[in-house]
Amino acid sequence: MRREVADAMAEAAAQVNGNPSSIHRSGRRARRILDDARDDVADVLGVDASMVVFTSGGTEADDLAVNGVASRRAGRVLCSAVEHHAVLEPTRHLGGETIGVDSTGLLSLEDTERRLAEALDEGIALVSVMTVNNENGVRQPVEDVVSLVRAMSPGTPVHTDAVQAAGWIDLRGLASVVDLMTISGHKLGGPVGVGALVVRDRGVLTPRLLGGGQESELRSGTQNVVGAVGLARALVLTAAERDLVAAEVATRRDRFVRGVTAGVPDVIEPARPDRGSAAPVVGGIAQLCFRGIESEAMLFLLDEAGVEASAGSACAAGALEPSHVLAAMGVPDEFARGALRVSVGRETTDAEVDFAVGVVVDVVQRLRGARAA
Amino acid sequence: MTGARRIMVAMSGGVDSSVAAALLRDAGHDVVGVTLKLWGGESDNGCCSISDVNDARRVADHLGIEHHTFNFEDDFEAHVIAPYVAAHEAGRTPNPCIECNRHIKFARLAERADALGFASIATGHHARVVVDPRNGVRRIARGVDVAKDQSYVLAMLDQRRLAGLELPIGELTKTRVREIAADIGLRTAQKPDSQDVCFITSVEKRSGFLSNRMAFTPGTVVDSEGTELGAVDSVELVTIGQRRGLHLAGGGAPRYVLDTDVAARTVTVGARRDLLCSTTQVDGVVWSAEPSWGPLDVQTRAHGSAESARLDDDGDGCATITWDAPHLRVAPGQTVAFYLDDLVLGSGTAA
Numbered sequence: 001m002r003r004e005v006a007d008a009m010a011e012a013a014a015q016v017n018g019n020p021s022s023i024h025r026s027g028r029r030a031r032r033i034l035d036d037a038r039d040d041v042a043d044v045l046g047v048d049a050s051m052v053v054f055t056s057g058g059t060e061a062d063d064l065a066v067n068g069v070a071s072r073r074a075g076r077v078l079c080s081a082v083e084h085h086a087v088l089e090p091t092r093h094l095g096g097e098t099i100g101v102d103s104t105g106l107l108s109l110e111d112t113e114r115r116l117a118e119a120l121d122e123g124i125a126l127v128s129v130m131t132v133n134n135e136n137g138v139r140q141p142v143e144d145v146v147s148l149v150r151a152m153s154p155g156t157p158v159h160t161d162a163v164q165a166a167g168w169i170d171l172r173g174l175a176s177v178v179d180l181m182t183i184s185g186h187k188l189g190g191p192v193g194v195g196a197l198v199v200r201d202r203g204v205l206t207p208r209l210l211g212g213g214q215e216s217e218l219r220s221g222t223q224n225v226v227g228a229v230g231l232a233r234a235l236v237l238t239a240a241e242r243d244l245v246a247a248e249v250a251t252r253r254d255r256f257v258r259g260v261t262a263g264v265p266d267v268i269e270p271a272r273p274d275r276g277s278a279a280p281v282v283g284g285i286a287q288l289c290f291r292g293i294e295s296e297a298m299l300f301l302l303d304e305a306g307v308e309a310s311a312g313s314a315c316a317a318g319a320l321e322p323s324h325v326l327a328a329m330g331v332p333d334e335f336a337r338g339a340l341r342v343s344v345g346r347e348t349t350d351a352e353v354d355f356a357v358g359v360v361v362d363v364v365q366r367l368r369g370a371r372a373a
Numbered sequence: 374m375t376g377a378r379r380i381m382v383a384m385s386g387g388v389d390s391s392v393a394a395a396l397l398r399d400a401g402h403d404v405v406g407v408t409l410k411l412w413g414g415e416s417d418n419g420c421c422s423i424s425d426v427n428d429a430r431r432v433a434d435h436l437g438i439e440h441h442t443f444n445f446e447d448d449f450e451a452h453v454i455a456p457y458v459a460a461h462e463a464g465r466t467p468n469p470c471i472e473c474n475r476h477i478k479f480a481r482l483a484e485r486a487d488a489l490g491f492a493s494i495a496t497g498h499h500a501r502v503v504v505d506p507r508n509g510v511r512r513i514a515r516g517v518d519v520a521k522d523q524s525y526v527l528a529m530l531d532q533r534r535l536a537g538l539e540l541p542i543g544e545l546t547k548t549r550v551r552e553i554a555a556d557i558g559l560r561t562a563q564k565p566d567s568q569d570v571c572f573i574t575s576v577e578k579r580s581g582f583l584s585n586r587m588a589f590t591p592g593t594v595v596d597s598e599g600t601e602l603g604a605v606d607s608v609e610l611v612t613i614g615q616r617r618g619l620h621l622a623g624g625g626a627p628r629y630v631l632d633t634d635v636a637a638r639t640v641t642v643g644a645r646r647d648l649l650c651s652t653t654q655v656d657g658v659v660w661s662a663e664p665s666w667g668p669l670d671v672q673t674r675a676h677g678s679a680e681s682a683r684l685d686d687d688g689d690g691c692a693t694i695t696w697d698a699p700h701l702r703v704a705p706g707q708t709v710a711f712y713l714d715d716l717v718l719g720s721g722t723a724a
Contacts, residue, residue, distance in 0.1 A: 296443050300489055318426060319410030319444035370488035 002189035005233045009191065012229040020223050021214060034225045037232035041196055044235045045181070046172030053197045053215045054228050058163040058184035060208075061197035062086035064219065065159040065180045066128060068205035070094050075123030075156070078115055080107050080130060080140065081328035085313065086182075087128050087161055088324070098328075099129070105138040105271045105329050106280075112145055116152045124149075124156045131165035131174060131181075135312070135325040135341055136271040137285035139169070146177050157204045163187060163195070167238050168246045168283040179204060183235070185227070189346075190234030194227030245346045249284040252353050253344045257286050259357030264364045266291035270331050284344035289331060293338035293367050296320050301363040307356050311339045378492040379403045380539060383478055384433065384440070386425030388561040389497030389542050391432040392550045395557055396541045397495055398436055405491070406433040406440040411449040411477065412572040422571075432559055445481055452476035454572065458586045461609045464635040465706030468675075469570055471526050479527075479534045486537070493537040500524040501543035502535060503716070510662045511535040513717040518546040525675050528710035528720035529659055580610055592638040594619055597631070602642065608635050613704040614648060631702070649699035655709055655721035656691045665719065666692075670712040673703045673723070679712045692721060 012033055018026030020034045035049070042049040055061040067090050070077055077096030079087050082105060091098070097119070100111040107129060116124065129145045132138065142160045149156050157179035162171055167188045175181050175198055184195035199205065202218060211220030238245075261267055267290045271281050290298070295311035299320070302309050312323035326336040340360070344353065382394040384406040398404045408429040426442055433440035453472045460467035478496065486494045499516035500523050513530060516522045530538070542550060547566075554562035569575075573582045583589075589607030596602060603621045605611055611619070615630040619642065628642040653673075666686050670679035671694055681697045694709065703709065703723040711718040 294485075296441075297485060297488055300441060318430070318442040319446075320442075321444065367488055 001186075001191060001230070002234065002237065004237055005190055005230050008233040009226050009230040013226045016225045020225055021212065030225050034223055034228055037225075037228040040232035040236050041183075041228075044171075044239045045175045045183070045198060047175050047198050047200075050216065051198050051200055053199055053218045054223055054231075055195045055197055055219055056224070057186075057193055057195040058084070058161065058182050059086040059195075060219075061182040061184070061195045062128075062159075062161055063090055064197050064205065064208050065182060066090040066094070066126060068208055069126040069157055069159070069180070072204060072206045073123075073125040073157075075125035076119040077126045077128070078112075078119065078124065079128040082107075082133050082135075082138075082325045083128065083130055084134055084161055084163070087130070087159075091128065101328050103270065103330050104273065105133060105136050105325065107140045107145070109141060109144055109148065112148055113152070116148060120153060124153045126157055126159060128159040128161065131160045131162040131171070132168065132282055133325060134164040135285070135323060136287040137164070137281040137283045138271050139165070139280040139282050142174060143177060157201075164283070164285075166235065168242065168249075170239070170242065183231075185231035185234050188234040188238045191227050191230040194224055194231045196231065241346075246282065249344050249346060249348070250282070252348055252350065253284045253286050255350065256342060256344060256353050256357060257288065259354065260288060260360050263357060263361035264290070264368075267364075268331075268335055270326065270329050270335075284346075284348070286342045286344070287326075288340045288342070289326065289335035290338035290340065290364055291334050293364060295337065295339050297367055298338065298340060298363055301366065302359060305359045305363065307342075307359045309340055309342045311341055377401045377403060379405075379490065380493045380495050381482075381486040381489070381491040382406050382438075382495045383482060383497075384408050384429035385497065385567070386422075386428035386432075386561065386564075387497065387567060388554050388559070388564050389499065389547075389550055390429070391497070391559050391561045392545075392553050393495055393497040393539075393541045394433065394438060395436055395553065395559070397539065398438055404436075404438045406430075406436075406438055407482070407486075408440070408442050409477065409482065410442055410444045411446060411453075411473070413446050414572060428561055428564070432561055435557075435559060443482070443485065445477055448477055448481050449473065458583065460706050461583055462587050462635070464609060464633050466612045466704035467706045468526075468708045469572075470675075471529065471708050474526055475529045479530055479538070483534060483537065491537075493539050495539035495541060497542050498523045498527060498540050499543055499547070500527050500540050502538055502540050511538075512661050513540075514543070515712075515715040516543040518548075521547045523675070524712075524715075524717050525672055525708070525710045528661075528708065528717045530661065531659060532662055535661065580607070583609070590635050590638055592633075592635075592640055594621060594640045594642055596628075597641060597643050597647065602628075605640055608633050608638060608640055611640050613702055645701075648701045650702050651696055651699055653694040653696070653700065653703050653709070654687075654691065654724040655694060656689075656724045658690045658692050658719060658721040660719035661717055665711070665713070669718060670714075671696075672710045672712060673700075673707060679710075684711065690721075691724070 016030045018030045020030040038049045038052045041052050077091050077094050079091045081098040082101050099115050100108050127149050129140050129142050146158050149158050159180035160178050161182045163184045166183050179200045181198040186192040207218050209220045214220050269288050312321050380397050380402045384390045394406050408426045430440045453469050457467050457469045499521040501514040503514045504511050513524050513527045515524045592605050592608035593601050594603040611633050613630050629645050631643045631647050632641040668683050671682045672679040683695045685693045705723050707723045710720045
């Protein structure tokens with residue numbers, strides 16, 4: 001977590017000893033702090049504060065969007081095949097369908113149109129397409145999806161999971177056209193355990209958590225005031241420096257990819273097969289795939305050498321699952337099994353990038369050597 | 374044990390592998406715990422349930438050692454589940470735990486450990502690795518606790534697989550293992566032993582598991598003369614030697630399954646003496662070190678005793694066991710382990 005965020009949360013924690021729903025003095029103070037945080041979040045996203053519903057994180061916000069809309073509106077739920085599990089699993093559970101992506105991970109607008117057309121008779125409850133993919137940083141054409149949905153199925157709300165995007169792009173334009181948007185704090189240097197769903201028209205969804213009617217009756221449960229302060233602070237700080245940081249991070253990210261691809265053969269970056277001409281990749285994520293390497297073995301050795309990376313996502317037991325994103329992109333198995341996801345952050349230095357390149361090259365050579373032996 | 378080495382301990386979340394990790398750590402080795410994620414479906418025991426992985430991780434935390442989880446689901450499906458189903462379809466009685474040891478723990482994991490720079494892997498099996506001082510040959514020997522001995526399920530290991538194997542629990546009784554666990558405050562100290570196949574739940578049972586993956590063949594139960602005595606829903610679920618669960622009418626002497634034939638849709642039953650045989654054919658014979666034809670002891674079940682016999686080479690990994698005293702028929706697909714006293718010589722599969 002960022003120092004400034006931790007400080008803001010500590011300050012809030014010292015002030016808040018009441019329930020923001022209580023009408024006594026300390027309750028009112030907590031309420032004021034919570035509403036200030038809500039105003040900050042709304043400002044950064046360019047929406048009205050009344051649209052911001054605090055949740056326990058991105059997953060709950062996604063669940064509220066998908067299941068909340070599906071329980072209010074009849075029809076099919078559609079989402080992209082590369083969504084975060086928080087959207088994908090509720091969509092599957094509801095018997096929804098996924099929209100395909102091309103080999104660079106970019107949503108296919110043709111497939112979107114086709115799936116919308118096919119579902120028109122049944123009706124379409126919701127369309128959900130993430131803003132930026134969390135495994136490869138690909139910016140999805142959500143605005144185009146909104147146009148398609150408005151033209152073909154007016155009244156169908158569009159949701160976007162912008163958890164991965166919030167750190168890197170100005171979301172005000174997008175927030176003004178979608179119906180529902182998920183954000184979360186921990187990818188921005190904020191705390192885990194807090195997120196928000198932007199709800200343009202509350203009439204499209206039914207709350208999931210019933211009880212005291214907090215968050216304008218859209219999400220019952222005593223609010224996590226300190227968490228909301230952290231989320232708001234992280235968003236504000238990120239927005240202030242975003243353009244500069246995004247450019248620097250992209251440069252270092254490219255430095256990493258160049259270094260690794262120059263250091264070992266048989267490695268691809270599926271989202272950018274020829275370095276930048278294809279899918280628009282934002283932020284500090286680099287998803288590389290090494291032929292003939294096992295991700296788990298690679299991550300083990302990287303961790304040992306002091307490089308923290310990841311691959312797909314981990315299951316409940318903590319084991320690595322094959323990436324559904326790479327599968328949707330049609331990346332051949334021999335490469336997909338050797339997936340590596342590295343995140344470059346705002347504080348990552350060139351020297352750290354070069355160190356990581358050296359370690360990755362070393363580990364890949366070592367594992368390939370072990371196989372050949 | 375001499376000299377500190379880098380050892381990967383396969384931790385199932387049970388008490389034995391917990392104590393194995395603790396002993397190796399205390400001996401000064403650089404120990405990393407690994408739990409295998411083998412099965413994606415429901416599980417209520419064994420190495421695959423989330424709570425078992427959590428136990429392994431928390432034991433590792435308590436011991437101050439690193440812990441990782443490796444996902445070998447694909448290999449488990451290919452080398453354990455699929456052959457398990459195929460064996461049932463062929464009317465055989467497979468040993469999935471042995472196939473898991475053969476293909477996953479002591480192959481896939483061993484190779485991973487090697488690639489990651491580990492000198493050895495260790496497990497919590499109740500068996501020992503003994504080294505012949507004359508020639509350096511390594512063999513599996515029975516664990517000190519005879520009632521808990523697991524040498525049978527390790528009988529397929531050859532010199533290559535035995536080279537980097539540590540079995541620190543084999544010198545201890547189960548009681549002593551639990552005492553050690555309690556002494557050092559391990560949460561697994563009183564955890565019950567796992568008994569059953571890890572991918573089969575107590576709710577679903579073997580029949581439920583298999584019914585999702587294969588079609589059952591209904592059959593008639595007949596005696597040796599061909600007289601019909603009853604019917605079964607699935608010939609594939611009947612095992613040679615089985616006595617219960619056939620729903621045969623009438624009283625009289627107990628009747629045992631003498632044979633099953635999926636193609637002919639029959640289950641043949643008879644008296645216990647009809648199960649006795651003088652020879653058993655085996656295939657897939659592997660030796661721990663050099664072949665050892667001739668007189669030896671043969672064990673045909675995980676928890677059973679070894680019987681004396683003679684083993685003759687029929688070529689191509691096939692052999693004939695000639696029992697010194699008549700032996701109950703061994704269900705095809707079952708592992709047979711060859712012993713000289715407490716030492717494992719090799720193994721095969723009943724044909």
